[in-house]
Amino acid sequence: MDVTSSAPHRRSSRDKKVEIAPSSRIRVWQPRVRPQILFFDLMFAVVLVCGAAFALTKYHAHMNYYDQLVLVCTIPALTALGWRWKPARVLMVGIAALSLFSIHLYGDDLTRADHAFLLKYFLSSQSAILWMSSLFVLATLFYWIGLLSRSGSAGAIASMLTWSAVLMGFVGMMVRWYESYLIGPDIGHIPISNLYEVFVLFNLITALFYLYYEGHYKTHALGAFVLLIISAAVSFMMWYSISRDAQQIQPLVPALQSWWMKIHVPANFIGYGSFALSAMVAVTYLMKDKGILGDRLPALEVLDDVMYKSISVGFAFFTIATILGALWAAEAWGGYWSWDPKETWALIVWLNYAVWLHMRLIKGLRGRPSAWWALTGLVVTTFAFIGVNMFLSGLHSYGKL
Structure with missing residues (x-):
């Protein structure tokens, strides 16, 4: 009696499992990206294309073929940036x-x-x-x-x-x-x-x-x-504009009347800006490491990551700028490298961060030594940016203070 009464119960349990198992494998497809997001992405790209077409139509008289090419090539880059970084x-x-x-x-x-x-x-x-x-x-x-x-x-x-x-x-x-x-x-x-x-x-x-x-790390502390x-x-x-009336628009000196300037200088200053940011993150790291405002600052791992990414991006663009500068020098002065003070200090900056990245990637440089090195790099970069113009002269003297 016990056996016969328990058998149906066991069979119903197995049947119940069999009934449930197939349904558990059913997956309802859902799009990874909502249609609204795709629509706004496409609209953003369309707006950029229309804006470029308007600029080419209205201002083509002020643009040579190189300017028009730069404008056209900028659209995919700005589109990708807008898709990647919504703000x-x-x-x-x-x-x-x-x-x-x-x-x-x-x-x-x-x-x-x-x-x-x-x-x-x-x-x-x-x-x-x-x-x-x-x-x-x-x-x-x-x-x-x-x-x-x-x-x-x-x-x-x-x-x-x-x-x-x-x-x-x-x-x-x-x-x-x-x-x-x-x-x-x-x-x-x-x-x-x-x-x-x-x-x-x-x-x-x-x-x-x-x-x-x-925005990426969700912190205002930096x-x-x-x-x-x-x-x-x-x-x-502000001091420079007041003391030298530098805000006035001046004609280009002959050395700068080149399309190379339009790509060399922005690449150079992406490097400078990234290096400066990494140095200030290094200051934050050192303060956090010593317990100064420690509970209000991001974690050391976050600061180390931002410092590394900033130097990596800056180094990549500074390398591109240095190569472009050499090509520009060959066209303007007949040689790729002349050991001009600006060129020499640009090389020093490049070597400084090249060694920093080598030590991090190969030797695992982290922590306080890495932060002090990044902060010291700001001194080298500042002299290459401003000090050369103040104290040295050379082929780049058109930027002299």
Whole structure:
């Protein structure tokens, strides 16, 4: 009786398992990317293509074949950047909208900057760059308030100020480019030709790299340190413009009248900006390692990772810039390398970070020695960037202070 009563129970259990097993293998397909995301990605790419077509149609008279090629090749790069880093989309659209609006306000009359309200106080190149400088300083203050008071809202305000500073800085650069053509077709050039202009570029690149890492690691703590070096660069730029009237647009010297400048200089300053950021992260690492504000700063592993990535990116672009510079030198001066002071110190910077990366990848360099080395690299890089112009002379003397 017991046996016969238990058998059906065991069979029903097995049957139940058999019934459940097939259903457990059924998987409902779900798309990895939501259709809305794909739609906005495609729309962003379409907007960039339309913008490039508009620029080619309206401003082709001011562009040679090289400029047009650069513009066309920039579209896939910006598209990929916008897909990979969503906040950059809003920045690109904002830069384009404000720059075109400023150009519309100017028309063909450069003197409108003296009496048109929006140009005079917001959208002329000088006004926009002054706004950039002020916003960077304010952002630095709020980052420190957020760090010291543990205020998330202060950190969020600092981040928005930094984004706004980057927006105004790029608008200032784009409008300055247009203003140079209003002065004269033979004067017009991309605004990366003197120390004042490249300092603006340095600030923008450093801030952009920082904002990417801020979003990636979800922390505002690094901003208090990275924005210090940007504020220092802003202070130098303001002093330089006041003492030397450097904000005035000048004709290109003959040595810079080359399309090589348009790719050599940006690549160079991506390297400089990344190296500067890694040095300030190194300062953060050393403070965390000694227990100073330790509970408010990111983990040492995060800081070490940011430092490594910054140096890696900077080294890659600095290598490209050095190669491009050699090709430019061969065209301009008849030789790839002349041991000019600027070239020599660029080589020293390159060797410094090449050895740093070698020691990390091959010897496993980590921790405090790695951070001190990255911080020391800032001294070498700063001398190559500014010191050579101040104390030495050579073929690159057009950037002399």
